Amino acid sequence: MSEVSPGTPGELPDGPLPKVRSGIRGLDEITGGGLPQGRATLVSGGVGCGKTLFGVEFLVRGAEQFGEPGVLMTFEESPAELVQNVRSLGFDLKRLIAEKRVSLHYVHIDRREIEETGEYDLEGLFVRLNYAIDAIGAKRVMLDTIESIFSGFDNAAILRAELRRLFRWLKDKGVTTVITAEAEGGSLSRHGLEEFLSDCVIRLDRRVSDEVATRRLEIVKYRGSPHGTNEYPFLIDEGGISILPITSIGLQHPVSTERVSTGIPALDQMLGGRGPYRGSSVLVSGTAGTGKTSIAGQMVHAACARGERCLYFAFEEAPEQIIRNLRSIGNDLQPWRDTGMLLFQAARPTLHGLETHLAQIHKCVEEFQPSLVVLDPITNFIMSGSQVQVKAMLIRLIDYLKSRQITGLFTSLVGGDDPVEQSEAGVSSLIDTWILLRFLESNGERNRALYILKSRGMPHSNQVREMLMTESGVELTDVYLGSGGVLTGSARYVQEARERAEALRFRQELDAQERELLRQQRDVERQIETLQADLQARRDRFERLRAHEGQRHAVGLEDRSELARLRHDPAGTTDGRVEPQPSRQVEAP
Amino acid sequence: MNAADDLLNTDDLELEPLVWDLRLYVAGQTPKCLTAFANLKRLCEEHLEGRYSIEVIDLLQNPQLAEGDQILAIPTLVRRLPNPLRKVIGDLSNEERVLVGLDLRPR
Numbered sequence: 001m002s003e004v005s006p007g008t009p010g011e012l013p014d015g016p017l018p019k020v021r022s023g024i025r026g027l028d029e030i031t032g033g034g035l036p037q038g039r040a041t042l043v044s045g046g047v048g049c050g051k052t053l054f055g056v057e058f059l060v061r062g063a064e065q066f067g068e069p070g071v072l073m074t075f076e077e078s079p080a081e082l083v084q085n086v087r088s089l090g091f092d093l094k095r096l097i098a099e100k101r102v103s104l105h106y107v108h109i110d111r112r113e114i115e116e117t118g119e120y121d122l123e124g125l126f127v128r129l130n131y132a133i134d135a136i137g138a139k140r141v142m143l144d145t146i147e148s149i150f151s152g153f154d155n156a157a158i159l160r161a162e163l164r165r166l167f168r169w170l171k172d173k174g175v176t177t178v179i180t181a182e183a184e185g186g187s188l189s190r191h192g193l194e195e196f197l198s199d200c201v202i203r204l205d206r207r208v209s210d211e212v213a214t215r216r217l218e219i220v221k222y223r224g225s226p227h228g229t230n231e232y233p234f235l236i237d238e239g240g241i242s243i244l245p246i247t248s249i250g251l252q253h254p255v256s257t258e259r260v261s262t263g264i265p266a267l268d269q270m271l272g273g274r275g276p277y278r279g280s281s282v283l284v285s286g287t288a289g290t291g292k293t294s295i296a297g298q299m300v301h302a303a304c305a306r307g308e309r310c311l312y313f314a315f316e317e318a319p320e321q322i323i324r325n326l327r328s329i330g331n332d333l334q335p336w337r338d339t340g341m342l343l344f345q346a347a348r349p350t351l352h353g354l355e356t357h358l359a360q361i362h363k364c365v366e367e368f369q370p371s372l373v374v375l376d377p378i379t380n381f382i383m384s385g386s387q388v389q390v391k392a393m394l395i396r397l398i399d400y401l402k403s404r405q406i407t408g409l410f411t412s413l414v415g416g417d418d419p420v421e422q423s424e425a426g427v428s429s430l431i432d433t434w435i436l437l438r439f440l441e442s443n444g445e446r447n448r449a450l451y452i453l454k455s456r457g458m459p460h461s462n463q464v465r466e467m468l469m470t471e472s473g474v475e476l477t478d479v480y481l482g483s484g485g486v487l488t489g490s491a492r493y494v495q496e497a498r499e500r501a502e503a504l505r506f507r508q509e510l511d512a513q514e515r516e517l518l519r520q521q522r523d524v525e526r527q528i529e530t531l532q533a534d535l536q537a538r539r540d541r542f543e544r545l546r547a548h549e550g551q552r553h554a555v556g557l558e559d560r561s562e563l564a565r566l567r568h569d570p571a572g573t574t575d576g577r578v579e580p581q582p583s584r585q586v587e588a589p
Numbered sequence: 590m591n592a593a594d595d596l597l598n599t600d601d602l603e604l605e606p607l608v609w610d611l612r613l614y615v616a617g618q619t620p621k622c623l624t625a626f627a628n629l630k631r632l633c634e635e636h637l638e639g640r641y642s643i644e645v646i647d648l649l650q651n652p653q654l655a656e657g658d659q660i661l662a663i664p665t666l667v668r669r670l671p672n673p674l675r676k677v678i679g680d681l682s683n684e685e686r687v688l689v690g691l692d693l694r695p696r
Contacts, residue, residue, distance in 0.1 A: 108659050115690025118624075118679035123616040124648060124660035131652035149661065153678075 017224040020068070020140075020176045023061020024054070025363075026243030030228035031219060035200060040167050040177040042197040044188035045204030049215060050236050051180040052077070053089060054204065055142035057240045058178050060091045063101040068139035071132045071175075073105045075148035082144075089240050100136050109152030116154050122162040125149075126169060133175060141170065141177040147191050156191070164196045188220070199223050205231070214353030217243055235359040242363050255279065260372075260407055263302025264295070266465065266476035267435075267450070272458030276433045278371075279405040280456070281398050283428070285412035286437030290448050291467055292411035293317070294474050295435065296374050297326040297333060299409055304336040308371035311364060312344045315380050319344035322376075330472045343368050349380040354393045357381070361397060365406065373401055377411040398430045432456045437467065440489075447489035450476060466492065609633075609641040610670035614655070616648045616663045621680045625664040628681035636693055668692075 019033035028034045035041045035058070045051045052074075059070030072093075074082055082104065083093045096102040105128065133141065146163065153159055170177045179197060181189030188194045194201055201221040207214055216231040234243040259274040268275040276282050282299075284292045300310045314322055322344075323333050336342040345364055349357065365373060375397075381390045394410075401408040410431075428434065434453040439446040448467040452460045465476040466489075613629055615622035626645060633641045648655050648663070658667050658676075668675040668691050677690035688694040 105656065107661065109661065113674055113676050115675070115677045115686055116679050117677060117686035117690065118682035119621050120662040120664060120679040121621070122661050123663035124614060124655050124665065127616060127648040127652045127663075128655045128660070131655070153662065 019225070020062070021066060022058050023065050024057050024241050024243065025239075025366075026232070026234070027217075027241075030232055030243065031200075031222060032225055032227060035176055035178070036222070036225070037176055038171060038174045039199040040170055040179055040197050041200040041202060042179050042181055042188065042194055043202045043204060044181045044183045044194070044220075046183050046206060049204040049206040050234075050241065051182075051204055052082070052144050053086065053236060054202075054241060055144060055178040055180055056082075056086045056091055056093070057089075059102055059140050059142050060086075060093070060096065060240075062140045063096050068176075069101045069103075069136040070140035070142065071103050071105065071129070071136070071138040072142045072144065073107060073129060073132070073146075074144040075107050075109075076145050078108075079104045079106050088238070089236065090238050091240070103132050103136050103138070105132055107149075109149060111152055114152065120155075120158065122149075122159070122166065125162075126166065129166075129170075130173070133173065139175060141175045143177065143179045145180050145182060147181055147189060147193065150191050160191065163193065167196045204234075214356050233353075233356060233359045235356060235363065237363075239363075242359055254405065256405055260306075261302050262295070263298035263300075263305075264474050264476065267295075267474075270452055270461035270463070270465065270476070271433065271455055272460055274458075276407065276455065277457065278407055279402055280432035281402065281408040281410065281430060282433045282435065283410050283412055283431040284435045284437065285414050287414050287439060290437035290439060291469060291474065292413070292437060293322060293376055294326065294329055294331075294469060295437075296376055296409055296411055297322070297329075297331045298474050300333060300342060300372065300374060301331050301336070303372040303407075304333075304341040308341075309368060310336070310342045310372045310374065311368050311370035312342060312374045312376065313361065313364075314344055314346040314376055315349045316377060317346075319346050328471075329469045329474065343370070354381060354390065358393050358397055362400065365401070365404070370406060372407045372409060374409045375411070376409075377413045379413040395430055433460075443489070443491045445489040445491070447492075607640060607671060609637050609668065610644075611641055612644045612646060612658070612667040612669060614646050614648060614658070614660045614663060614665045614667065619663075622664050624680040624682065625666070628684075628687070629666060632681070632684060632687060636688070666690075 018037040019031070019035060020037045021028050021034040022031075043051050043054050056072065059072055062068035062070050072082075077085070083097075086093060093102060093104065097104055107125070107128070129141070132138070146166075150156060150159055167177075167179075179193065181193050183203065184190045188201060188203060198221065200219070200223065203218045203220050205216045205218070207216065215234050215236065217234050218231045219227045219229065232243050234241055256278040258278040259272075259276065260278050261268050261275045262271070284295050286292050296312075300312060303310050312319070312322075317325075319337075323337070326333055333342055337344065343364075345360075347357075347360075352360065361373075361375075378390075378394060381393065398408055431454075433455040435450065436453045437448060437450050440449045448469075449464050450467045451464045452462075454460075463478070465478060468475045468477060611629070611633070613626060615625070629643060633643065646654055648660065654660075658665075660667075662678040664678070664680065666677040666681060666687075668677075675691055677687050681687050685694065
């Protein structure tokens, strides 16, 4: 038979405080490894803040993940109730009990059937606990609201002394214990259990502000161990508890030099030619209807096409609506959704408190492991918290995403009258790349203009571009910058048409001039031809004349010799006169 | 009028012999447990002579029995019969309180 009295104290420990991993998501991070091993942890909280669940998860995780059987001793709920209550959170206590990895004990005290007389102690409780622990070799114990025994007995002094002894005994037994207590007023427990349980005290809290409830967890005390001192939001859902640690203590997250395309070539061009850095935070802000979601859609499409997973938190529109609307500009996200590359999470920001949202985003990111996370829009969170809270939440979210090298795309709705640069929930300093969309109003039109307000670590365009929604997606065109300022929309078209007409007119004039020149050239050439022909004619006539002259000379000589011969003729038939020979040559025309 | 008076009346009339089934839970031979047993024995002899049985259960020997009667405090006296179940905890040093607890005296 096992020894009930406290065992011998162990040797003096060396090294850091040994811890057991609780298995509760997030808790082991903020406690630096888990709960103190072999010691008792007080979990305190008001009604309905998840104390019992905390303890049950501690046992179930221990049994399932760390091979540490656990004893659950409940003083309030009956075993049947308890098993049923935690089943909805994914814990199959019934199976674990059947497998002897968890044992469940119900301590019930009916005040009406008990009379007290004289001295007593709670050795019966010790015996039961000891028996239960030894029966399955338990390493973990949970006592669910042990303070209930105060309502079962009159002598509080005995109970307090006995509880002190119990906690001491549990420590000596070497089991890691979670003890729940109901917080009341300002104290952690009704009967001052925190006096005895000084190793580790965790406070759970459920606060309602603006009709939205948020659960929070705080490590009030952790003797011998550094621990996070903040209030951490936590969630209870079908997977149990998830605590959201603030991971941004160090700003030591790795940074990437890889660039990711936005899916809009012209926008990439504006962002140093290659788009934003992977793991950076991109803010797209603008007034209503400027196309924030359209840009987000393009980025999502581009990421999915690269084979990266995208998580899209829609806080304003239903996923179906987003898909339908993006389809109208030629961006069909449905196939990505079907293949599981894209996951939509839609919820109104007012559905939960900020912390719950944050915790839920964390959880989703953990599960889905995306490369791109879209929050569309972040501004609505202001409805569910103050500016300071929203900023704090976004800081944590951005840091969290950065630490995981996840590109974050946030859209932000700017009110029409707000100064654009300051209304971004105060997050501008956290944003790496800030794309601003706005309407330019002129000539009775509103046209979308896009410019880069800032983009850290890259040469980015300082140009204002006009954003066009076409059937093949978002396109950017240069705006007309002239003496009349920035022209967009039809004014830009008019201006461009005017320029085109001008150019056309000029070209036509040039053509006419050219034709005229050619004509003149032809005229001159023709004149030259005529003159040359004339010249040639003159030259020919001259040549003829010269030839004629030669001939005449020759004929003259001939005639003279004939004359001379005739003069020697005695019969002399001539009177000495010589008739010239008619010329045989024909005058040239 | 209450059940205790009825019981005592029938007892006086001796219409039926009623055996009181009592259990005393102890944990080892501690002074408290020994005192409790002595007090119980004396009290039964005075008030229930020949109509009682006492079973002493040492939880150190049979720890599994603690659960059945929901024993936390030691020593605990359990009246299993007659119904309803009654428990008196402590060393039973205050006789009046014990008699009240066992419904041998009106509350």
